Amino acid sequence: MKTIFIIVYIMLAGMVYGQDQMQMENLASETHQINQPLPYTQIRMTWDEPSTYTQLDGYFMVFNQNDTYQLDNSNIAGQPFEGTSQLINCSGDDDFYYFHIVPAYYDFNLFEYVLGQQSTVGPYRIDTKPPYNLNVLAPAVTSSSSVDLTITVMGAMTMCISNSGFGDCQGQWPDLSTYNQWYLADTENGPKTIFVQCSDLAGNTTESAVVTTLDQSAPSAAITLSDFTGDHIFIVNLTFNETITGFEESDVAVGNGNIVSFVSDEIHPDKKYILEISPEWEGLVTIYIPEGVAKDRAGNKNVTSSMTLQYGSYSVPALNVWGMAVLFTILQISNIYVEMKKKQYHELHSEFFAFSDQNKSL
Incomplete structure (x- = not known):
């Protein structure tokens, strides 16, 4: 009979202890979701009082980055928290936090707090640092x-x-x-x-x-006559309206003439080029830049540009000004004649040239 009494006593003690070890009820965060990063630095935790606890003085809790942290009498201090919500401040660059809480009551026979079953929720991710x-x-x-x-x-x-x-x-x-x-x-x-x-x-x-x-505009070149030298050389300027690349001497076609010199301008080396052209025979000299031989910075290819000069010899009358014979060279540009004085006063013939391009003028 004594043995039966001891067995019953142990069973009753186990039942009481099991009731006290029930988990916290409705433990959650009002401000954050589990495993969802948020920039809010304050986390509010709420819970309900355990309905199975007959004795309850409050709760011990901690908020840290250790998901396996255990509260016990060696790491609790002070009085337990009384209430069913807690506001916690934190910060971080996508840091993971866990909330640990355990109910407790004070045992005056043991002179210490008796802890119930701990509950842990998380992770709550706090991220306040921008990319x-x-x-x-x-x-x-x-x-x-x-x-x-x-x-x-x-x-x-x-x-x-x-x-x-x-x-x-x-x-x-x-x-x-x-x-x-x-x-x-x-x-x-x-x-x-x-x-x-x-x-x-x-x-x-x-x-x-x-x-x-x-920039969707194609680059274009203005072809202008700069000079005609005494040794029968046309000096022509090729001036693009913007900076271009890939333009070379071989991209210029000359009809009835040969390119004697092709150089880039010192001030605008990627926009302006200077040609010296020697005519082959009397007649039309054509300068032609085909489309697509040069590109601007945006990749637009140039449009076609051309110019025609006329080269030949004609006789002109000599005029007498204050008893001096003077010979004039006639420059015809789009049917406009410009008289120019030559240094050689005794020749009765002079070289004649003209160009036709209604868009060009001196």
Whole structure:
């Protein structure tokens, strides 16, 4: 009979102890979701009083980054917290936090707190640091409204690209991509600003802007006659309306003449070129630049340019001014005649040349 009594006593003690070890009820956060990064530095935790506890003086709790942390009499101090909610301040760069809480009551026989069953929830991710090292690359000049953008950034997950300003994405934040094709809304020539924002999962953002110049105009060359030397050489200027690349002497075609010299201008070496042309025989001398032999910075190819000169010999009457015989050279430019005095007064013939291009004039 004594043995049976002891067994019953142990069973009853186990039942009482098991009731006291029930978990916390409805433990959750009002401000954060588990494993969801947020930039809010205050976390509010709430819970309900355990309905199975017959004795309860309060709760011991800790908020840290250790998911296996255990509260016991060796690491609790002071009085237990009385209440069913707690506001906790924290910060971090996508740091993971866990909330540990245990109910307790004071045992005056043991002179210590008796702890119930601990509950742990988390992780709660706190991220207050925005993405960094954002770099946006675009061509300085483009001939197309479709622009290649290269975006590099640290700590970002989504991006927002806009033609009008930062944050003007109307809720459209696609996943971050390094290489992007962006379309300019304004297709008129001129500088265009592209706005880029990048965001992390917590909603922290960083921003940058890049400028590209839209140039859809083809370069063209103005061909002008600079001089005609005494040794029968035409000096011609080829002046492009913008900086070009890839233009060489072999890109210039001359009819009834030979290029004696082809040099770049010292002041504008990528825009202006100086030709010296020697005619082969009397008649028309044609200078022709075909399309597509040169490109501007945007990649636009040049349009065709041409000019025609007339070279020959004619007799002109000598005039007597104050008893001196003077010989004039007649320069005909688009049917306009300009008389020029020559140094050789006793020759009865002179070289004659003209060019025809209604768009050219001296």
